[in-house]
Amino acid sequence: MIQQNSRNGPARVGIGGPVGSGKTALIEQLIPRFIKRGNEIAVITNDLVTREDAKRLQRSGLLAPERIVAVEAGACPHTVIREDPTLNSQAAENLDREFEHLDVILIESGGDNLASTFSLDLVDYWMFVIDTSEGDDIPRKRGPGIVQSDLLVINKVDLAPFVGADVNLMVKEGLEVRGGKHLVLTNCKTGEGIEEVANHIINNVLFD
Amino acid sequence: MMNDDRVFTLLQHGDSIFPSGSVSFSWGLEMLKNDNLVTSSVGVEDFIESQLHDKWGTFERVVLAHCYEHAKDLQAVIPADNLVECMTLPSELREGSKRLGSALLSTYVKLDNPVAKQYQAFIHDNKAHGHLVVSQGLLWHSIGLPKNPVLTLSAYNFCTSALSAALRLGLISHIDFQMTLTRLGKSISKILTWPVPEIEEIHGFTPVSDIASMRHEKSETRLFIN
Numbered sequence: 303m304i305q306q307n308s309r310n311g312p313a314r315v316g317i318g319g320p321v322g323s324g325k326t327a328l329i330e331q332l333i334p335r336f337i338k339r340g341n342e343i344a345v346i347t348n349d350l351v352t353r354e355d356a357k358r359l360q361r362s363g364l365l366a367p368e369r370i371v372a373v374e375a376g377a378c379p380h381t382v383i384r385e386d387p388t389l390n391s392q393a394a395e396n397l398d399r400e401f402e403h404l405d406v407i408l409i410e411s412g413g414d415n416l417a418s419t420f421s422l423d424l425v426d427y428w429m430f431v432i433d434t435s436e437g438d439d440i441p442r443k444r445g446p447g448i449v450q451s452d453l454l455v456i457n458k459v460d461l462a463p464f465v466g467a468d469v470n471l472m473v474k475e476g477l478e479v480r481g482g483k484h485l486v487l488t489n490c491k492t493g494e495g496i497e498e499v500a501n502h503i504i505n506n507v508l509f510d
Numbered sequence: 511m512m513n514d515d516r517v518f519t520l521l522q523h524g525d526s527i528f529p530s531g532s533v534s535f536s537w538g539l540e541m542l543k544n545d546n547l548v549t550s551s552v553g554v555e556d557f558i559e560s561q562l563h564d565k566w567g568t569f570e571r572v573v574l575a576h577c578y579e580h581a582k583d584l585q586a587v588i589p590a591d592n593l594v595e596c597m598t599l600p601s602e603l604r605e606g607s608k609r610l611g612s613a614l615l616s617t618y619v620k621l622d623n624p625v626a627k628q629y630q631a632f633i634h635d636n637k638a639h640g641h642l643v644v645s646q647g648l649l650w651h652s653i654g655l656p657k658n659p660v661l662t663l664s665a666y667n668f669c670t671s672a673l674s675a676a677l678r679l680g681l682i683s684h685i686d687f688q689m690t691l692t693r694l695g696k697s698i699s700k701i702l703t704w705p706v707p708e709i710e711e712i713h714g715f716t717p718v719s720d721i722a723s724m725r726h727e728k729s730e731t732r733l734f735i736n
Binding site for chain 2: 373374375376377378381382385386387388389391392395399423
């Protein structure tokens with residue numbers, strides 16, 4: 303749901319979810335699609351212990367390194383995107399001033415639990431990424447991340463048969479607990495489902 | 511004596527839930543822990559005590575008092591901001607102070623505070639740095655808090671920020687936190703009786719934490735900004 307606020311500037315899209323669910327891989331898949339559309343993009347990562355995610359994106363060559371900023375979370379991944387997101391807001395404002403034609407800033411949370419949510423003063427739209435290998439009971443466990451996010455992304459669909467996860471059940475229960483709000487199945491290694499994720503962002507925050 | 515409105519304002523702006531960004535800072539403690547130089551609640555208390563005595567009391571407190579007293583004349587505040595910039599040698603402490611000060615200003619801008627808007631414009635025009643104690647002095651003056659509670663609040667925030675980092679680093683328990691904070695409160699009370707010297711006399715001497723902060727800049731594994 304898009305919230306009204308007085309902030310101008312690029313759209314901000316939050317990406318949360320548990321450790322290893324594929325948040326960084328999703329960003330790696332989204333960046334070329336936005337660039338191809340002619341959108342200007344920047345990324346903020348919230349690494350927990352290292353700057354691994356920021357470095358991975360910088361090394362990927364998908365974006366100029368100065369468009370990828372790391373914000374340390376002080377061991378509190380949800381605090382810096384929800385209760386006290388001032389450093390992430392500050393990083394986004396700095397990027398906005400530095401790159402005046404930015405269209406989108408992707409803000410990746412540090413890996414967290416199912417209760418993780420974004421402050422709507424920080425982002426305009428946010429996604430929650432889970433994966434099949436965490437178990438097919440994850441959607442019905444609810445949690446604010448699963449229920450409240452604007453888009454639920456269920457990643458690593460290719461692994462489902464190998465870990466005994468029932469993807470159809472995850473979709474059915476995901477839609478149930480989310481009251482019918484959108485969810486997308488992805489494989490961030492091959493790009494499956496990414497176009498649909500990009501379209502959700504475009505339709506909800508870029509409006510073109 | 512503060513009236514109830516002022517007490518409420520003090521509680522609101524001193525609460526750890528007030529968005530300030532301080533959760534991401536350890537002020538050198540993370541590196542001291544990684545180097546096994548601080549390993550217990552006693553070490554944490556010694557670390558914070560030395561910061562209060564040998565830096566906050568002689569440096570930050572003086573700048574804060576100066577900025578509070580000159581809050582209506584921003585041109586008189588900028589030299590103090592420059593002085594903090596020049597005299598904070600470890601890069602992470604200097605940048606951390608600016609990031610926190612700017613983050614605090616940014617929150618007050620969103621709360622429609624005119625002083626915050628004015629000083630943030632100076633920073634964007636590269637005319638000021640926005641160090642933490644400078645921002646605290648300006649902003650807390652602008653919301654009508656008296657000077658002594660402002661000084662106490664700044665020291666309290668520093669202590670809770672460092673203790674909170676110590677808690678997340680596994681150095682202290684939640685009970686240690688409160689016991690240590692109570693003892694530190696007595697130290698703060700004593701420091702607040704010290705005369706406030708001229709701004710030109712600010713100084714600090716905390717070499718162990720300064721070196722730890724400098725080493726933290728190169729650390730590959732880090733939870734905190736400094």
